[in-house]
Every structure is written in structure tokens, then in C-alpha cells.
Amino acid sequence: MGLRDIVSGVESREKTLAVYAPTDALAAAVRDYFASQNVRVVHEPVADPADARVELVDGDGPVVSADVHAVEDLVSGRANRDFGEVVPYRTILEQLDRTTFTSYDHTQMLTASREIEDRAWRVGAGQLLVGFQALSTFKTQQDAYRLLAETDLDVHVYGAPDANVDSVGTTVHATNSPEIRETWFVAFDGGPDPDQKSALLAEERDGEFYGFWTYDSDTVDRVFDAVPDTANRSTA
Known part of the structure; x- marks a missing residue:
């Protein structure tokens, strides 16, 4: 899936x-x-x-x-x-777990993403997968991700290679996969505490985003399993 x-x-x-x-x-x-x-x-x-x-x-x-x-x-x-x-x-x-949203723009997506990023930062360990569609978007968030990388988090960032970026301590996956180009996701495995699992996942449709955020463990696991390039990603 x-x-x-x-x-x-x-x-x-x-x-x-x-x-x-x-x-x-x-x-x-x-x-x-x-x-x-x-x-x-x-x-x-x-x-x-x-x-x-x-x-x-x-x-x-x-x-x-x-x-x-x-x-x-x-x-x-x-x-x-x-x-x-x-x-x-x-x-x-x-x-509002698994309440769907539609018509989000980039600013709303960044605000929603910060909720998952903040939870990962507070735990300070585990694996965080982030797909901004394009690495140029990740470039605008590098100060925040530098802070995340200073923890014990294993941070993986995905995006189409439309810009040269500094990894700032993360693992960057440059890929033109349609799944990466057409979706935006932030998924945290909870680290040592499975109750901290959380994810945001949205699909871009005609310039707007449709998707959901969730704190349901099984749904978060499904997001992790669906992220491309899993074979090349180390396990935290």
C-alpha cells in the first residue's frame, strides 16, 4: 500500500x-x-x-x-x-486524530508538521521521516532540522532534487519518486515510547493538500511501511 x-x-x-x-x-x-x-x-x-x-x-x-x-x-x-x-x-x-483536512496550503502544512516535529524533539530519540515533496522546501526548514538532528533522533528527509541542500545532520534522500513528489508527510515512530507515535500525511491535488494527522499506532506504522527507499534507511 x-x-x-x-x-x-x-x-x-x-x-x-x-x-x-x-x-x-x-x-x-x-x-x-x-x-x-x-x-x-x-x-x-x-x-x-x-x-x-x-x-x-x-x-x-x-x-x-x-x-x-x-x-x-x-x-x-x-x-x-x-x-x-x-x-x-x-x-x-x-x-482531532484522523480527522481529514482539505485545501491546506504550504503555510498550514508547515504549521501542522511542527506538531509532529515538536513531539519528536521532546522525546529526543527514535526515527523521524519527513517528506517535503521537494528539497527546496526542506531548505527553508534547515534551522529547525539542525536542532532536531542535535538530539538522538534518526532524521530522514525525502524530496525531489530541485535544490542543493546541507543535510544539517539528517540523512537526505533525493528522489523523483511520484510518491515523494505528490505527498507531504512527517512520521515519528515514538522512539522508546510507542504511545508517542504520530504522523501527518497529505496528498497534493491541484495545488492544495488533502490528508490527515494521526496518533494511532497502526496507522503510523502503515505510513512508515509505505515510505519509499525503506531498504536504504537504517533502523533507529
């Missing part, structure tokens, strides 16, 4: 984000941010700003809650941060 087959095979499941706030402004921003995902956003008015919060809910009630200021940072694009920085909205993203 290839990477694109995995994207096609993930079942879309609608989830609901309830925004408790005095006005609909934040709910509207959250709705716009998640418009490309199978996520329903509802506004629940509250009179007291101290009661403002964002909750992910299912049929049984609230699953997780996040501070409204953190969610504001996420949907406004201010969420880029250094590795290891605590981000209160992470619990929301983790619970």
Missing part, C-alpha cells in the same frame, strides 16, 4: 468544536480555520468572559477543553513557536 492509498483509505469522521464566548467573533475565526476539515464549529454564548473556552465535544459531551487565547493564536497564525514550547491548544489537535 502506497502513501496515497493510505490517504484515500482514512475514513472521515465529523467532530464538533464548541466555542464558548460572549460574541461569535472567535467562533467565526475557528470556523474559517477548520473550514477545510471535517470539523463542525458551534458558538455557545456566555455572559462572563471568564467562562470563555473552546471544547471538543462528541455524543457523550466534552472531550477536552482549551484556553480561548491559545486557540486565538492557533487560528490567527501566531502559533509558530520554538521546539518544546507549551501550547495549550495541543490537546485539541491531538483529539
Whole structure:
């Protein structure tokens, strides 16, 4: 099974984000941010700003809650941060496991990728596979990957050879494989802790990305198995 087959095979499941706030402004921003995902956003008015919060809910009630200021940072694009920085909205993203997204652009893909990269950095060991489609995109992320390579992570980067790049301590796989050129992935095997397994996988279609992120161990393993050039990649 290839990477694109995995994207096609993930079942879309609608989830609901309830925004408790005095006005609909934040709910509207959250709705716009998640418009490309199978996520329903509802506004629940509250009179007291101290009661403002964002909750992910299912049929049984609230699953997780996040501070409204953190969610504001996420949907406004201010969420880029250094590795290891605590981000209160992470619990929301983790619970959106295997919720499909569509129409992501490069900026949104880089933001989503940082969640998986940050988890790998915090563990500091294991194998991280990253496919940016083209090495020119990896070139824009080399400062971050230099930090990742300073840990005990075994980092492998894949991309079409459209630029000369410094490996910055990673193993670079220059390849014109259609699976690499047409998909974007970041997959972490969890290192010593299988519960830390996570992956982001998307297929580019007409200049936009369709895919999902997951913390499901079996799905992450499938992504690892589908990455081309496995025979030439050492085991961490």
C-alpha cells in the first residue's frame, strides 16, 4: 500500500468544536480555520468572559477543553513557536486524530508538521521521516532540522532534487519518486515510547493538500511501511 492509498483509505469522521464566548467573533475565526476539515464549529454564548473556552465535544459531551487565547493564536497564525514550547491548544489537535483536512496550503502544512516535529524533539530519540515533496522546501526548514538532528533522533528527509541542500545532520534522500513528489508527510515512530507515535500525511491535488494527522499506532506504522527507499534507511 502506497502513501496515497493510505490517504484515500482514512475514513472521515465529523467532530464538533464548541466555542464558548460572549460574541461569535472567535467562533467565526475557528470556523474559517477548520473550514477545510471535517470539523463542525458551534458558538455557545456566555455572559462572563471568564467562562470563555473552546471544547471538543462528541455524543457523550466534552472531550477536552482549551484556553480561548491559545486557540486565538492557533487560528490567527501566531502559533509558530520554538521546539518544546507549551501550547495549550495541543490537546485539541491531538483529539482531532484522523480527522481529514482539505485545501491546506504550504503555510498550514508547515504549521501542522511542527506538531509532529515538536513531539519528536521532546522525546529526543527514535526515527523521524519527513517528506517535503521537494528539497527546496526542506531548505527553508534547515534551522529547525539542525536542532532536531542535535538530539538522538534518526532524521530522514525525502524530496525531489530541485535544490542543493546541507543535510544539517539528517540523512537526505533525493528522489523523483511520484510518491515523494505528490505527498507531504512527517512520521515519528515514538522512539522508546510507542504511545508517542504520530504522523501527518497529505496528498497534493491541484495545488492544495488533502490528508490527515494521526496518533494511532497502526496507522503510523502503515505510513512508515509505505515510505519509499525503506531498504536504504537504517533502523533507529
